[in-house]
Amino acid sequence: MAELGRAALIVTLGLSLYALVAGGAAAWLGRRRLAHSARNALLASFVSTLVATVVLVAGFVRNDFSLAYVAGHSSRALPLPYKISAFWGGQEGSLLLWLLVLTAYSALAVWFARKRARDLVVWVTPVLGGITVGFSWLLVAVSSPFDTIPAAADGNGLNPSLQNPYMVAHPVFLYLGYVGLAVPFAFAMGALLSGRTDERWIVATRRWTIVAWTALGIGQLLGAHWAYQEVGWGGYYAWDPVENAALMPWLAATAYLHSVMIQEKRGMLRVWNVILVSLAFCLSLFGTFLTRSGVVSSIHSFTQSSIGPWFLGFIVVAVVFSVTMIWLRLPQLRTSARLESLVSREATFLYNNLLLVALCLTILWGTAWPILSEAVRGESVVVGRPFYDFFLRIFGLPLLLLMGIGPLVAWRRASLRGLVRVFTWPAAIALATGAVLILLGAGSSIPGLIAYTFSAFVLATIGLEFVRGTSARRALTGERILTAFGRLIGRNRRRYGGYVVHASVVMLAIGVAGSSAYDSVVEGKLARGDSLSVGGYTLTYRNLTERDGANATEIRAVLDVRRGGSSLGTVEAGKNAYSVEQQVSNEVGIRSDPLTGEDLFVIAEQVNDDGTVFFRVFVKPLVNLIWLSGLVFVLGSMIALWPDAREERRLATRYVRERADRAATT
Amino acid sequence: MSVWLLLGAALAVVVVVVVALPFLRDPAPASDALDEPDAAELARLEAEEERDRALAALKELEADHRAGRISDEDYRAVVGIVRRDAAEALRALDRLRDESVAGIGTETAKSA
Structure with missing residues (x-):
């Protein structure tokens, strides 16, 4: 199969070189058929790169250890999802992923812009071709994922830290x-x-x-x-x-x-x-x-x-x-x-x-x-x-x-009186939040306090934006509140999608400030039955367990967790010993509180032969807001991305229809 | 020669056909020149962008004022400028259209 992979990459290199040279010549000389031919080369380069990608993935799935790259990053015992992700676990594979994504983006972008910006696409083709030449050259001549070796009985395995769903x-x-x-x-x-x-x-x-x-x-x-x-x-x-x-x-x-x-x-x-x-x-x-x-x-x-x-x-x-x-x-x-x-x-x-x-x-x-x-x-x-x-x-x-200030300031110029009027409520909410936080003891970290106060200001401006927009729409159209709210967003997707993204950034800032400025940490060597306390939690080391996982031996220290006199169950932390890779990884124990967004984070730093374990334990307030902000971020981006039919019609009129009308008139 | 190498060669042949398709489909075109916008059309495009920008600014200003984001004082200070920009953009576009129609008329008369 390696021959097909190599051949496909050489084809990609040839196509991209053609897109660069022929595309450049077509744009310079104004040749229509040559320009279309160069564009086709760019589209076809995605197909040939996809063929190379399929060959490499097949090599991983079929345990083809005659491919040096597969042998170096996989093993027979590796679970299937990690065999597939091992594709981008090393240099050659990740460069191939780069090339695959680049050719896919190039093909789609050039195809979708071919009507509205066809005279631009003629010049875009050689630029994208040039970038593709760079990466396909690296894969063909410098760092090929299709180099072969005498097939071994098993591969070297994948770095344990890469054996994680997030990877x-x-x-x-x-x-x-x-x-x-x-x-x-x-x-x-x-x-x-x-x-x-x-x-x-x-x-x-x-x-x-x-x-x-x-x-x-x-x-x-x-x-x-x-x-x-x-x-x-x-x-x-x-x-x-x-x-x-x-x-x-x-x-x-x-x-x-x-x-x-x-x-x-x-x-x-x-x-x-x-x-x-x-x-x-x-x-x-x-x-x-x-x-x-x-x-x-x-x-x-x-x-x-x-x-x-x-x-x-x-x-x-x-x-x-x-x-x-x-x-x-x-x-x-x-x-x-x-x-x-x-x-x-x-x-x-x-x-x-x-x-x-x-x-x-x-x-x-x-x-x-x-x-x-x-x-x-x-x-x-x-x-x-x-x-x-x-x-x-x-x-x-x-x-x-500025995330809070920017959207509320008028274009061109704004008066001081206007600014005071618009920012009175958000500023009051922010100051009140800051005062409450000081009373609650958050003044121990000045940057953290400032971050929270500013976050409250931004969230207040975003909230007011939605309220003002919905009210104005209701006053104008007489729509019901949910209808007005939905249409407000639907008719101004970039603006309100942007506000949702801003809200996600605020959540991120709160999570980062909380987990870094107000976290607690304690460490100690515990024998069975010993306890340690941190951030209101008490952890008691119960016992050590050992079990066989899919491709590793899993050693776990089990700790009972209590807070305020009530039991919160157990948390496990330990190590995985990977036999093929001959490596040991840290496996942390995390107990998340869905109500407060706080994490109890346990690391078993050292597991000793006598059964004692050296633990490091963190309490990280609000850290889960960081991960939650990702979902809000995606939601905001989707709102901003979702096509607006009226905007599309307007652009079609500007760039396509009038041009066609004009040609027909002429 | 292995079957994989043959498949690689087949892939090369297919992509060569795809790349050559514009020449195969249209071997002797009346014109091979790119359909590029002329100076008049580029000017029209820029004028339309200016018009859309000005009208969008006016629409946003009205919406911001209605929603209470912009005070009456700020609205009054800016609305005149924005309206003037919009009117100027519309006039510029009309001028370009008139010139274009006149140009087409002259060309038609010449060819007749």
């Missing part, structure tokens, strides 16, 4: 996000190459950008939950370079999703939007580079990596190309519209953008500095948690506040 979904969502950012980038570059810098590239990519941004957000949240459950250190985000790699493009894309509204509403920030789209895409490439080149562990492993230098070259090409195109088209991108007041909605969106980009670049600096230091000075440096936490507070807290 089945997390990389897929992350790549849907990373790669999806190639679509707005390609359309932006297509617009610059063609010199058609009107709004069509934005209209054509609006949904693709939200899809990619949502997927990237969900991917990070799934990764955080995986780290929380699987890594077993008691947290969910460690500012690890690999984690930062996904956060940076998400922040840049968030800034873009806000600033593009200013272009749509006021025709401003055209240059800035193209810069943000390019930044988001280049950061997604940088993220893949960080996770796949070995550069994070050491600059030396980067130089020994098979793909590292290629990837760095790819990033340099993308950056140079973007900067050159933006520079060349600057005169066409400039507009006459100007910011009229520093107190206006567009101004608050601009402040939001500056904070998001500042946070993004700060994280980039913290991530890149250790690599640069090792490369230039030969010294290893560590940029630790305090650096990131400091800047998260400096930039993150004002961002939180």
Whole structure:
């Protein structure tokens, strides 16, 4: 089967090269059939990549250990879902996943935009072709998943930490996000190459950008939950370079999703939007580079990596190309519209953008500095948690506040009296919340208190927005309250979907503040019958059990949990010993309280031969709001994404029908 | 030669046909030029975008004022500018349409 996989990847490389060269020639010379042919090549590249993917998945399912990649990442005892997810468990497979998602996005984006922006698509095709060439070249010539070896009786197995349900979904969502950012980038570059810098590239990519941004957000949240459950250190985000790699493009894309509204509403920030789209895409490439080149562990492993230098070259090409195109088209991108007041909605969106980009670049600096230091000075440096936490507070807290302010400030300009009127209630609710929290003892953490106060302000503004909108609609139409509420959202999906997303970010902020600023921790070595207390809980170590799992021996310490004199049942924490992989993993015990959102989190750090266990126990208030925020985030994104028939008709009139009418008249 | 390699070759043949399809379907077209918008159409597109932007701004301003998000004072300060922008955008679009119709008329007269 390896021959078919290799052949399919070579076909993808050939097709993408054709899309790049023939597509570029067709756009330059204005040749219709050549342009359609290049577009077909891009569509067909998805099919050939899918064939390669099916071959590799079949290799895993059939335990084909003659494939070096399968032998290195799977075993006969590995459960089927993990055999499939082992597909992206290593470098070659994850690059193939990148390519599959890229060709799928390319085919769909080009196909759906073929009518409304056909003169743009002609230029978009070679750009997407060029990106596909980069990845298919890596898979064909540098790091193939179809290298063969003499078949072994069994494989090496999959890293135990990847044998987790969240690891089945997390990389897929992350790549849907990373790669999806190639679509707005390609359309932006297509617009610059063609010199058609009107709004069509934005209209054509609006949904693709939200899809990619949502997927990237969900991917990070799934990764955080995986780290929380699987890594077993008691947290969910460690500012690890690999984690930062996904956060940076998400922040840049968030800034873009806000600033593009200013272009749509006021025709401003055209240059800035193209810069943000390019930044988001280049950061997604940088993220893949960080996770796949070995550069994070050491600059030396980067130089020994098979793909590292290629990837760095790819990033340099993308950056140079973007900067050159933006520079060349600057005169066409400039507009006459100007910011009229520093107190206006567009101004608050601009402040939001500056904070998001500042946070993004700060994280980039913290991530890149250790690599640069090792490369230039030969010294290893560590940029630790305090650096990131400091800047998260400096930039993150004002961002939180702006989420509440922005939507309520008028476009163009707002008076002080108007602002006071609009913000009186939210400010009063926020201050009252802050005062109550101080009385409840939340003043022990000033950043936590500020985060909660700002969160209350934002939630109050969002709530008032829904109430005001529904009331105004009822007054105008006489509809019943639920009908008015539903139609208010249905007729303004991006606006109200955005509010729901804002609510999810507030939930996230509350969860992060609660679980990090107000958590409790205790640790100790316990013998059977011994107890320890933390955050109102008392845990008594009952016994140690051992059982055989699907592909590991599971050792668990059982603890009785009591709070306020009543029993809450038991919690188990321990270790899994994987025989094939010859590795041991930490398996934490978590008891969630659905009413308060609090977690009791137990780690069995060390299980001793005499039956004693060294435990570390955390109580994490409100941590479950973080996971719940993911559901709200998806709901808000779906509302914003859902097609609006009236808007679609309007765009069809603008871009398709009048053109057809005009052709018929001529 | 293994069956898998043959399948790979078959895949290559199929995609070559798909890529060549525009040439196979239309071997001798009257024109092979791309159907690209001319300068007049690009100007119309930009003018329509400007019109839609201005009308959307007016609609949003009215909705915000009605919902109480914007005070009477702020509304009065801005509504005139927004209406003027909308009117200007509509006038610009009308001018472009008139020029386009005049252009078509001239071309028709020439060809007659």
